[in-house]
Structures are given as structure tokens and as C-alpha cells.
Amino acid sequence: MSYAHEILKNLQRSSPAQSEFYQAAEEVLASLGPELERDPRYLRHGIIERLIEPERQILFRVAWMDDAGGVHVNKGYRVQFNSALGPYKGGLRFHPAVTAGVIKFLGFEQIFKNALTGLPIGGAKGGADFDPKGRSDAEIMRFCQAFMTELHRHIGATVDVPAGDIGVGTREIGYLYGHYRRLSGRYEGTITGKGLDWGGSLGRKQATGYGCVYFAENMLNARNESLEGNTCLVSGAGNVAIYTIEKLYQLGAFPVTCSDSRGTIHDEHGIDLELLKQLKEEQRQPLSRYLEYHPKAEYTPAEDYPQGGHAVWRYSARAAFPCATQNELSGSDAEALLANGIACVSEGANMPSTREAVERFLEAGIAFGPGKAANAGGVATSQLEMQQNAGLTQWPLEKVDSHLRAIMADIFRRSSRTAAEFGQPSNLIMGANITGFRRVANAMIEQGLF
Template identity: 55%
Template sequence: MSYVDSVLEELIKKDAPQKEFIQAVTEVLNSIRPVIDSNSHFKEMGLLERIVEPERVLMFRVPWMDDNKKVRVNRGFRVQFNSAIGPYKGGLRFHPSVNLSIIKFLGFEQIFKNSLTGMPIGGGKGGADFDPKGKSDHEIMVFCQSFMTELFHHIGPDTDVPAGDIGVGSREIGYLYGQYKRLTNRFHGVLTGKGLTYGGSLARTQATGYGVIYFAEEMLKIKNDSIKNKKIIISGSGNVAIYAAEKAAALDGKVIALSDSTGWIYDKEGIDLETVKKIKLVNHSRLRDYISIHKNAEYHRGKGIWSIPCDIALPCATQNELDAKDASNLIKNGVKMVVEGANMPITIEAIQLLQSEGILYAPGKAANAGGVATSALEMSQNSIRTSWTFYEVDTRLRHIMSSIHEHTYDAAEAYGHKGNYLVGANIAGFLKVAEAMMEQGIV
């Protein structure tokens, strides 16, 4: 039995119920086999056994009182997965689906994503099974303060720097930071995604979405092509999806569909992004409101967005949202490129199908790394007590995404998988972390 297979077999025995985590590890380890098979020293040093095991897992209760004076209790998590190349870095997710498996999968992916940015940041992730939807600002503040009352013991600017994720936006970051400052009497860059008045970075809100398009544009350049005139469908309607659509439109692409948790809209004339921003970012409403303004557009409940013919598909919502059936529909309808804007939004079977048909495919750990890269830029600005202009941050972001593409493409070619961005991203991200771990001994 190969080293990779033995590690996977043992991990499945120990963590079988953690399906998302097993899926993420399986995808990474299978794709880095060329590296593992060519270096016996990794096995001698137990590298894979160490890299799939978090350095630290924190799980804690979060008690809080709602507006009706009822005491509620949620479960909080922080997985500090790997600090070989820098302090733990990764978002906090507040969503009812949050459990240990999801946080571990996200933290594991974060190791390699952060490595690809070229910034000195390790991998971590956290969150709670708390749903901010339908809660008052006061309830969210009380919850965030309770969550931070435990978390603050375990984080710091040189230890672990959380950020936002699903359910954790600028409002939540503000409440979390305020409580951290209150408990520690320190004002420093312990969280990213902060407001601009207290240490946040310009372009952070746009960074993940912009980065997805910058990466896609680099992929197309290899083919002597561009975003221009391409029909694009994007799942989701949060910051990633909205700002991916904004940057695609700026490059003369045509976004024709977006979705949210209840359904999706299709506008063959091209999505009016200002309307979407007002609906989602100002009114915090549902996309179905779009058709009351744009009468020629269509609204459909439930899934189905991947049935629309397009040139480029960008899954930007959540994990495993695009399965083999969806991939078949995309292929049948002539898709040329699929780029992940969310974390692990495509099932392994769907990825294999896309690749077998020669469809350009990029994994999230490469394509959506713009968000964490800009978070690291925010950390840098906090460290030197300064702030950069939007143009400066965006220029750095574009350079980082171009560099990620270059390293990913070159790694795939070097190990005999030219054009396979999944293999290239995993190998390029893994090698930097592996070298650091080997040099630091068995820790």
C-alpha cells in the first residue's frame, strides 16, 4: 500500500463521520501523489500524518440571551491547523450548518490557499452554529461578545488572526473586535475585515470576487483568450459573487445569472448589478425582488442555475453545490471554464467529469485566495501603522493572483500534469508548507 493510501485509510478510520473533512483531504492527497512518491523522506518524517492532524482544536459553548430574555447556547469552534509558515489565518463562519467536520475541511484547505499567496500565514478556521439571519443587531452583538469572551484567549496578531466568512461581515467583525479590545486593553491587528475607521483595508470587501476574475483572466491568457464577451453565470449573491460580477463586467464579460439560498435569476440582457447590490447589500432582501424591477428577467426557485448555457461558470456560494449532474449540464451546454469562488463548491465526481472533458477548471484554494491575501495585506498595514489606497491594494492583489497562477501552472507542468490547475495548486501549496515543516523538526 502506498504512503498516501495508508494515511487516508487511517484517517477514514478515525474521522469517518467528518465527510467534508475526508473529502478535502482525499482530494489534496491524491493530487500530490507525484510529489510524495518521489520523496521517501516525507514518510520517514511522518509528514502526511502530521499535516492532516490539526495542531489544535478548540470547541466551546457560547451562551447568550435573546431579546425575549431567553438564554440560548451555541457551539463555537476554532481549528488552528498549521502554523509552519506563519500565524494561523482563516475566517469565522456563523451558520447553522457549522460543525467540526466543516471547520476542519475549511482549515485544511486554508493551509494550502494561504501558502499559495506567498504571504507568511498559516492555516486556521473557526465559527459557530449560530444563524445571524432574523436576529436583531443587539442579539448579534451579544452573541459576538460571548463568542469572543472565549476566543480571545487563543488569538493574537502573531498567533492567530481570524477574519470574516459566511455570516460574519463588517458588523460582526466590529462587535468581535470591540469585545477583544475591551478584554485585552490592546488595539492591534488581531482581526481582519475591520472597518476603515479602525484599521481595515480598502479593497478587502471586493478582494475575493476580484481575485477570482483576475485568476480566470490569467487562465484565459494562456489560451490567448479573455473574459471579453463571455457569458458568465455565478452562484451566490454575497460579496464574492457580487464583486466577481462587478470585475467581470469591468472586463466586458456578461453576467447573466446569480443565485441566493431560495432561487436564481436569469437576465439574458446581462444582470443589472446596481439593482442586485441594492437588493442584497442595502435591503438585505431576496433576489426574487429583481424581477419586479427588470420585467424581462426570470426568477426560478430552488436549484437549477447550472442548467443555463454559458461560457464560464463561477460557483461562489457554498461547499458541494455543483455535482456531477450539474457538471454534465454545463458540459452539454458548451461551458469552457469553471472557476471556484467558494471553498470546495464542486464535488470530486464533478471535477473529474469536467477535467475528463477538457474543461478549464481552477480550485478555490488558488482562485479565491484573493480574500485572504488582502487580509494579510491588512495585517501588514496594521503592523506598520499605515493604510494604502484602493489602487495600491488592488494592484498588489492583482500581482498576487498572477503569481498564484504562475506557480500553480508551473507546478502542474513540472510534475507531468500540464494544465491541471487542481494538481498544480495542491502541489505548489503543499511544497512550501512541507519544506517548512521538515526544517522545523517533528513538532
């Protein structure tokens, strides 16, 4: 039995029914094999065994009251995975599909993503199986306050700094941070993604989407290509997708799709960005309403599309940006993208491509940016927000965006250089995993057992 297989088998026994976590761990372990053979220190110090188990897993009940006086109970999570490089850092996700396995997969990915930024931050993730959709502002406020009542004792500006994720935007961050201040009596940078008037950073809202596009730009430039003038596919209609679309337009590209849980829009004239912001950021309306303003656009309801595929990936384009959720891009979707001339895939979401899809992209030799590298712009800018909070200042947008662009270029360069060490310069999965792993593993060895 191989070392990696034994690790995964033990993981399945100790953490049952956590398929997303197994998938993330298997991908990382497959990449690390050559590095583990090259440097025996990592095995001698039990680095993999220590990395694969979180330093702390916090599971708690969240009891809250709806507007009619009914009591509801949800599960809350915070998984503090690794703090070798600095305070734990990772978002909070409020979504009915949240489970322990989802949170652990996200937290495990966060270790390597945060390490890739070169910034002093560890890896964590949290959330709850609460669905904000259809809830009033008052209900969301009460839920956030109940959630923070438990979480506040485990976080702090130099301990653990949560941020937003799916279902947790500026509104939810506001309620969470307000209650944290009330409970702790401290005004500090304990949560990132805050409003601009109370400690937030310019550019944070755009960072994950912008960073994802910057990473694609670097991948294509290395192949003497560019995004300018090319048609692009984007999935999702949330924060990451919206600002991926915005940056694509700024760089001269032409995004023609977006999607939500109900269906996909294809607009051959280019996605109407201002309308998308209006529907999703301001009105929180279903994407199908796009047709009221652009009746010539094509809308494909999710239930009308064959199982095992996604309509957003079936159009001709040069670059694709999966920005919705994990495992949204299947093997059959990858085949469709390649058949339609795709040359670049940059992951804006966390692990949005299935294992089969990733294998097809690597076999085809296209430019493929894995999520832990391509979507690291969000956490990188969160750390820039932490810097601003520590100095009681706020940087101009141009400075934040300049830092972001430089960080994404550096992640690409270091990941490419590491992949080239092993004779696979285009395998950025291997390059990113080993680059992030080295930084964390070396810190763990130097600091001793903890």
C-alpha cells in the same frame, strides 16, 4: 493497502462523521502521490500524518440572550491547523450547517491556499452553528460578544488572525473586534475585514471576488482567450458573488445569473449589480425581490428544481463562477455546463464542485481553477491588511488591487509550472496542491518536530 488509503482510513477512525473533511483530504492526497514518490523526505518526516491532524482544535459553548430574554446555546469552533509558515489565518463562519467536519475541511484547505499566496501565514478556520438571519443587531452583537469572550484567549496579531466568512461581515467583525479590544486592552491587527475607519483595508471586501476573476483571466489568457465579451454564470448573492459580478463587468464580461438559498435569477440583459447590492448588502432581502424591478428576468425557486442539480448552471455561457458554498455544483451540473459550451470554471467558494464535477471538468480539458487557488485573493488581501495594521497606515485602493492582481497571476504561474513538471499542465488541482504542500512541508522539515 496504499499509503493514501491507509491515511484516510485512519482519519475516518480518529475523526468520525466528518465527510467534508474526508473529501478535502482525499483530493489533496490524490494530487500529492507523484510528489511523495519523487521526494522520500516527506514520508520519512511524517509530513502527511502531521498535516492531516490540526495542531489545536478548540470547541466551546456560546451562551447568549435574545431580545425577549430567552437563553440560547450554540457551539463555537476554532481549528488551528498549521503554523509552519506564520500565524494562523482563516475566517469565521456563522451558519446553522457549521459542524466540526465543515470547519476542519475549511481549515485544511486554508493551509494550502495560504501557502500558495507566498505570504507568511498559516492555516486555520472557525465559526459557530449560529444563524444570523432574522436576528436583530442587538442579538447579533450579544452573540459575537459571547463568542469572543471565549475565543480571545486563543488569538493575537502574531498568533492567530481570524477574518470573516459566510454569516460574518463587517457588522459581525465590528462586534467581534470591539469585544476583543475590551477584553485584551490592545488595539492591534488581530482580526481582518475591519471597517475602513478602524484598521480595515481598501479592497478587502472585493478581494475574493476580484481575485477569482483575475485567476480566470490568467487561465484563459494562457489559452489565448479572454473574458471580454463572454457570457458568465455566477452562483451566490453574497460578498464573493457580488464582487465577482462587479469585476466581470469591469473586464468586459457579461454575468447573467446569481442565486441565494431560495432560488436563482437569470437576467438575459445582465445582472443589475446596483440592485443586487441594494437587496443583499443594504436591505438583506430575498433575491426573489429582484423581479419587482426587472419583471422580465427569470426566477427559479430552489424547491422547484430537480434534486441533484442547480438552476444556475443550466444556462449557456463561456465561464462559470461557483461562489456560494461547498458541493453546490454536482456531476449533473458539470455535464450541463459542458453541453452548453463552458470553457472555464473558477471557484470563488471553498470546494464548491463535487468530486464527480471536478472529474468531468478535468476529462473535458477545460480551464478549471480550484478554490484553494482561485479564491485565495481574500486571504491574500487580509494579509495585506495585517501589513498595513503593523505599519499603522492605509494603502490606496489602486495599490491593494495591484498587489492582488499580481498575487493571483503568481499563483496561476506557479501552479501551472508545477503541474507541467508532472506532464499535466492543465491540472491546476495537482499544481496548486503540490505547490502549497512543498512550501509548508519544507518549512516543517527545516523547523523540526513541533
